Amino acid sequence: MAEDACSEVMKRPWTSSYDKHVPPTVDVPDMYLHDFVRESARRHPHAPALTYFGRTITYSELEELIERVAGGLEGLGVREGDRVALILPDTPTFVALAYGAMSLGAAVVPFYALWSPAEVADAIRRSSPKLIVVQDVLLPRLRDVLQASKVPTFVSMIEDLSSARMRLTASLGRLLGKLPRVSGFRRASELFGERLEARPKASPSELVATLMFTGGTTGVPKLAALTHRNVASNVYFQKVWFNRKEASDRAIGVLPFFHVYGFGSILALTLTLAAHMILMPRFDPVEFHRNVLKYNVNLIPGAPTLYLALLKALPQGEMAKWRGVVEMCFSGASPLPVEVINRLESITGCRVVEGYGLTETSPVIAANPLYGKRKVGSIGLPMPGTLMAVADPEEPRLLPRGSTGEIVVSGPQVMLGYVGGEENPFFEACGLRWLRTGDIGYADEEWFFYIVDRKKDVIKYKGHSVYPRMIEEALYRHPCVAEAAVIGVPDEVVGENIKAFIALRPECKGKVREEDIIEWAKKELGGHEYPRLVEFRDELPKNLAGKILRRALREEELRRLREQMKGQMKKEG
Numbered sequence: 001m002a003e004d005a006c007s008e009v010m011k012r013p014w015t016s017s018y019d020k021h022v023p024p025t026v027d028v029p030d031m032y033l034h035d036f037v038r039e040s041a042r043r044h045p046h047a048p049a050l051t052y053f054g055r056t057i058t059y060s061e062l063e064e065l066i067e068r069v070a071g072g073l074e075g076l077g078v079r080e081g082d083r084v085a086l087i088l089p090d091t092p093t094f095v096a097l098a099y100g101a102m103s104l105g106a107a108v109v110p111f112y113a114l115w116s117p118a119e120v121a122d123a124i125r126r127s128s129p130k131l132i133v134v135q136d137v138l139l140p141r142l143r144d145v146l147q148a149s150k151v152p153t154f155v156s157m158i159e160d161l162s163s164a165r166m167r168l169t170a171s172l173g174r175l176l177g178k179l180p181r182v183s184g185f186r187r188a189s190e191l192f193g194e195r196l197e198a199r200p201k202a203s204p205s206e207l208v209a210t211l212m213f214t215g216g217t218t219g220v221p222k223l224a225a226l227t228h229r230n231v232a233s234n235v236y237f238q239k240v241w242f243n244r245k246e247a248s249d250r251a252i253g254v255l256p257f258f259h260v261y262g263f264g265s266i267l268a269l270t271l272t273l274a275a276h277m278i279l280m281p282r283f284d285p286v287e288f289h290r291n292v293l294k295y296n297v298n299l300i301p302g303a304p305t306l307y308l309a310l311l312k313a314l315p316q317g318e319m320a321k322w323r324g325v326v327e328m329c330f331s332g333a334s335p336l337p338v339e340v341i342n343r344l345e346s347i348t349g350c351r352v353v354e355g356y357g358l359t360e361t362s363p364v365i366a367a368n369p370l371y372g373k374r375k376v377g378s379i380g381l382p383m384p385g386t387l388m389a390v391a392d393p394e395e396p397r398l399l400p401r402g403s404t405g406e407i408v409v410s411g412p413q414v415m416l417g418y419v420g421g422e423e424n425p426f427f428e429a430c431g432l433r434w435l436r437t438g439d440i441g442y443a444d445e446e447w448f449f450y451i452v453d454r455k456k457d458v459i460k461y462k463g464h465s466v467y468p469r470m471i472e473e474a475l476y477r478h479p480c481v482a483e484a485a486v487i488g489v490p491d492e493v494v495g496e497n498i499k500a501f502i503a504l505r506p507e508c509k510g511k512v513r514e515e516d517i518i519e520w521a522k523k524e525l526g527g528h529e530y531p532r533l534v535e536f537r538d539e540l541p542k543n544l545a546g547k548i549l550r551r552a553l554r555e556e557e558l559r560r561l562r563e564q565m566k567g568q569m570k571k572e573g
Contacts, residue, residue: 005398006430014447040274054163069100072193080105085129089281105200110258156188204228214359223419249275285313305546337476386411396427459488480508500531
């Protein structure tokens with residue numbers, strides 16, 4: 001059976017469903033990430049690369065900034081194999097520092113900008129950076145932990161590399177106390193030195209470009225080591241899949257670059273394509289919409305929560321102005337409900353394309369075809385040059401098509417491994433190394449893959465395996481549900497009870513009761529699947545990529561249950 005599964009997968013049967021322009025495999029140049037920017041600058045020197053608070057930086061100017069950073073970092077003793085930590089939003093400074101460090105052979109370690117001081121301290125300990133660059137607006141919260149770390153720290157000002165008007169506005173903001181004053185730290189502007197066209201010694205397939213923090217396949221935070229080759233493979237797969245041409249696209253950089261989706265699928269892809277990226281350090285639906293129309297943005301990369309926020313904040317007539325402007329809306333980080341896809345496409349006329357990936361895969365693994373058959377609700381087909389399969393969740397063997405099991409992947413975009421090696425998510429089968437994704441799913445008769453749920457999120461209700469995602473998809477069909485998340489709650493009688501957390505649309509608040517949702521769900525779902533418990537929230541907890549965090553909700557419930565038990569024990573005795 002395992003041999004049959006191997007031979008089946010090795011034939012790459014999904015390629016028969018590819019768009020005509022997509023080949024089964026893609027040749028990826030053996031280049032470093034910064035070399036792709038140099039190529040863009042060579043071919044399109046005057047093309048706009050980045051626009052930030054009114055200033056546009058061309059590709060030739062960006063290349064110069066990157067080389068000046070390389071010279072500045074080398075002067076500070078940064079060498080190949082070192083690590084540079086960035087605690088920055090999406091700014092030109094992030095771009096220049098990241099690519100300048102990588103050109104020296106150093107690994108970029110992006111930190112989440114909203115981490116607590118304790119989390120930042122732990123991240124510094126685990127990543128051992130040579131130096132740290134932090135945004136000025138984050139300094140008041142992180143000052144003590146950065147000083148205690150003893151790691152040389154530089155501060156980037158929010159107005160750096162922006163327009164003269166923005167610099168004047170920021171100066172006024174500091175005088176009025178609305179922006180923090182910087183003291184006790186060196187300025188990031190010192191990192192821009194003499195130009196240096198650096199060349200690492202290690203090959204692109206061996207040299208780590210970035211260390212990305214990830215939940216890992218067990219939910220414990222890990223540092224995934226992604227090489228230049230890993231990220232470049234991901235870029236070229238997307239370039240071919242989405243049929244992109246050089247110097248022809250305009251995109252918005254609002255998803256954080258410190259997340260792999262922002263770093264690999266937006267920043268690296270955009271710069272390789274010599275595309276124009278409008279940077280927004282903070283998401284605001286109205287400003288986002290204004291920029292789409294102002295810059296004729298044709299590509300919008302986002303997460304489900306971004307699209308939900310836009311649909312909630314903007315009148316339908318405003319979003320209808322995207323017609324003829326926006327060509328594609330990419331969605332990743334978490335599943336986009338079918339109802340949201342249909343609504344977005346009907347209003348804007350853009351093609352909504354869902355992709356699937358992980359931090360550990362740089363990140364994209366699969367997507368629906370751009371022009372051909374698309375199956376809404378599916379994560380699509382494996383990228384060219386990528387092998388996907390379903391495996392036994394416990395044993396190192398592949399399962400035949402149609403089986404439900406753990407989705408696994410093998411390809412050039414798969415990481416080297418986790419720093420420290422505390423967890424091994426790999427296994428050998430069919431003569432290849434496979435990465436366990438932690439997602440439970442299956443492939444249909446045409447090899448479109450579907451995710452049922454996360455392996456760790458499956459709810460055991462009266463012995464049944466209940467999948468939260470399926471329940472959430474049903475809840476999103478309710479006209480009053482804006483956001484939904486489902487978890488299992490420990491229960492002595494049924495094992496785990498099914499609880500739904502719901503954020504209602506504004507017009508429904510106070511008009512819909514919890515029991516109304518339960519009764520509605522009974523008609524939509526199987527007898528063992530509908531939620532027995534419903535709790536309304538104004539909003540649901542999310543990470544910085546906009547993904548709703550079931551884990552945070554589970555932790556809240558466990559704390560509540562512990563408090564109840566303590567109260568009961570105190571009452572009894």
